[in-house]
Amino acid sequence: MTLHIVNQSPHANNALGDCLQAYVEGDALLLIEDGVYAATGQHDLPESNVYCLKADAEARGISIKSPIEGVDEVRWVSLCTEHNPIVSWFK
Amino acid sequence: MKFTLVVYGAPHASEGAATALRFARALLQSDHGIYRVFFYGDGVHGGSALSAPPQDEQNLLGQWQELQSAHDLDLTICIAAAQRRGVLSSSEASRLEKPAGNLADGFELAGLGQLAEAAAVSDRLVTFGG
Numbered sequence: 001m002t003l004h005i006v007n008q009s010p011h012a013n014n015a016l017g018d019c020l021q022a023y024v025e026g027d028a029l030l031l032i033e034d035g036v037y038a039a040t041g042q043h044d045l046p047e048s049n050v051y052c053l054k055a056d057a058e059a060r061g062i063s064i065k066s067p068i069e070g071v072d073e074v075r076w077v078s079l080c081t082e083h084n085p086i087v088s089w090f091k
Numbered sequence: 092m093k094f095t096l097v098v099y100g101a102p103h104a105s106e107g108a109a110t111a112l113r114f115a116r117a118l119l120q121s122d123h124g125i126y127r128v129f130f131y132g133d134g135v136h137g138g139s140a141l142s143a144p145p146q147d148e149q150n151l152l153g154q155w156q157e158l159q160s161a162h163d164l165d166l167t168i169c170i171a172a173a174q175r176r177g178v179l180s181s182s183e184a185s186r187l188e189k190p191a192g193n194l195a196d197g198f199e200l201a202g203l204g205q206l207a208e209a210a211a212v213s214d215r216l217v218t219f220g221g
Contacts, residue, residue, distance in 0.1 A: 007107065007220060033106045055113075073117035080215050081092055081123070090099070090107070090220025 001026040003083035007033035007090050010043050019089040020046075028083055030076065031068075032056050041065030051079060093126045094118055095213040097206065100221035101133035102151045103144070107219035108137055112154055114217065119162055127165040127209040128155075130198075133221055135173040138166070140195035152195055159197035167209075170200040 004027060008015035016038055023029065028049040031039050038045065039052040039062055047067065054070040057063070064070045071079070080086055096115060100107025111128070118125055130137050142152055159166050168178060173194075174187070180200055181192035194200060210216050 005217075007110070033110060073113055074121055076114065077117050077121045077123065080094070080217060084215060086215060086217050088218040088220050090218075 001028070001083055003027070003079055003086045004029045005086065005088045006031055006035040006038070007088070009034040009037040011037060013091065015089040015091060016043070019087075020044075022087075028079060030071070030079060032076075034060075036060060036062050036064075039064045039068050051075075092214040093124045093212065095126050095206075095209040095216045096128045097216065097218045098128060098130045098134040098137060099132045100219055101136040102142065104133065104136075105221035107221055108134065108151055109149060111219040112151060112158070114219070115158060115164075119158070125162070125164055126213045127167055127205065129206045129209060130166070130168045130172075131206065132169075132172055133176070134219075135168045135176055135178050138168045138173070138195050138198035139178050139193050141193045156195065156197045164197075166198045167201045167205050168194070168198050169206070170202055173200055 004019045006016050006019050010016045030051045032053040033056055036052050036057040050068045051071045052064045052068050054072055096111050098108060098111045102108040115125060144150055158164055179189055179192045180194040184192035
């Protein structure tokens with residue numbers, strides 16, 4: 001299944017929305033960079049398999065809302081090994 | 092597993108350039124291999140030897156070069172994107188009659204075919220967008 005990576009703020013453009021349109025059950029979503037602004041609990045996200053890069057959330061003062069799971073870079077690598085393909089949404 | 096990273100983000104303009112470096116470090120730490128890092132679009136600015144960021148800012152070029160020499164990384168810059176943006180090897184500079192080359196040590200210029208080949212050979216391809 002696909003690992004989707006979103007690095008854009010949900011307030012900046014529709015990258016997250018486009019990603020969610022392509023998202024199917026069993027996929028995973030990782031929020032990085034400004035994408036972590038979607039991890040506050042105020043955005044509709046899949047109910048499971050949503051991850052957020054902890055360092056990027058901390059850099060922005062964002063608390064990661066459960067059930068979104070905070071991950072470090074090493075866990076990001078293992079998410080990449082567990083999924084294929086890996087699709088980055090950055091526009 | 093063999094990974095290929097594609098970097099679209101320009102240093103100092105996009106966070107993607109720095110994120111790619113963090114991810115590359117985590118990959119090497121996790122005992123995975125990096126088959127190639129391909130710099131494309133504005134990402135080619137990452138291979139300019141002339142960048143001179145202030146000392147209190149992150150020096151992405153120097154960090155890529157350190158990682159390259161420590162792990163013998165293949166850092167490939169898209170030649171067509173690089174020519175448009177003024178990132179030239181010495182030989183390209185003289186062929187194009189430009190005053191000087193500025194391709195940083197540790198980086199190589201190559202065509203888009205090298206991205207296709209890396210995608211075919213690698214287990215995973217991860218893109219770092221601008």
